[in-house]
Amino acid sequence: MNTKTLMLGLLFSAVAFMAVGQEIALPEPALDAEASLKEALENRCSSREYVNSPIDLQTMSNILWAGWGYNREDKRTAPSALDRQEVTLYVCTRDGAYRYDAENQCLVMVSDKNIMKLTGKQPFVETAAANILYVTDKSKSASPEMTAVCCGAISQNIALYCATAGLGTVVRGSFDAEQLHRLLKLPVNQKVVLAQSVGYLAK
Numbered sequence: 382m383n384t385k386t387l388m389l390g391l392l393f394s395a396v397a398f399m400a401v402g403q404e405i406a407l408p409e410p411a412l413d414a415e416a417s418l419k420e421a422l423e424n425r426c427s428s429r430e431y432v433n434s435p436i437d438l439q440t441m442s443n444i445l446w447a448g449w450g451y452n453r454e455d456k457r458t459a460p461s462a463l464d465r466q467e468v469t470l471y472v473c474t475r476d477g478a479y480r481y482d483a484e485n486q487c488l489v490m491v492s493d494k495n496i497m498k499l500t501g502k503q504p505f506v507e508t509a510a511a512n513i514l515y516v517t518d519k520s521k522s523a524s525p526e527m528t529a530v531c532c533g534a535i536s537q538n539i540a541l542y543c544a545t546a547g548l549g550t551v552v553r554g555s556f557d558a559e560q561l562h563r564l565l566k567l568p569v570n571q572k573v574v575l576a577q578s579v580g581y582l583a584k
């Protein structure tokens with residue numbers, strides 16, 4: 382971990398002092414120096430062994446933009462049926478939970494609690510640097526199947542980015558959907574449908 386990474390990592394840790402509703406501006410996504418697509422595809426795999434090390438803001442920005450950021454004025458890095466864009470990503474860290482506001486490339490704190498444990502049913506989820514939740518909006522979705530395809534595309538974008546950046550990840554279907562719905566204060570039309578752990582790999 383270089384000094385810049387460490388400093389940004391500490392900055393992300395410092396958000397423990399934030400209040401619900403406050404925003405963290407994410408740096409402009411910067412994926413230029415990453416590995417080739419061939420290397421990303423060769424290295425893509427599910428990882429479940431992480432070291433307890435935070436992800437810096439630049440890397441978090443890259444992960445979220447790769448997954449579901451805007452790459453054109455009003456369209457994203459992953460497709461959605463009828464361009465409904467019915468998915469919202471939430472990021473759960475030890476410091477709290479945040480909604481990814483892709484339009485403004487920032488995170489908005491929605492909870493100051495560590496809800497990492499509820500984002501999975503396997504012990505390793507608590508050891509990841511962050512667990513990303515996929516929240517879908519039934520009132521926007523063309524159908525559950527179409528939404529599942531959209532989530533799959535986002536998660537693969539994230540997995541490929543992680544494979545280029547020396548990060549581990551695993552997409553997961555097991556989590557406490559009801560508790561997460563309550564703790565994230567989601568409206569009835571929204572639902573957590575997928576989770577994805579990300580973190581630095583244990584050697």
Ligand SMILES: Cc1cc2nc3c(=O)[nH]c(=O)nc-3n(C[C@H](O)[C@H](O)[C@H](O)COP(=O)(O)O)c2cc1C
Pocket residue numbers: 425426427428429503551552553554555
């Ligand atoms: C929709 C979906 C749900 C999954 N759920 C879990 C899960 O809850 N826990 C887990 O450890 N892995 C989960 N996985 C990861 C698979 O176990 C993994 O992709 C599979 O074993 C193949 O390994 P690979 O990804 O390294 O190729 C899930 C994968 C998908 C696509």
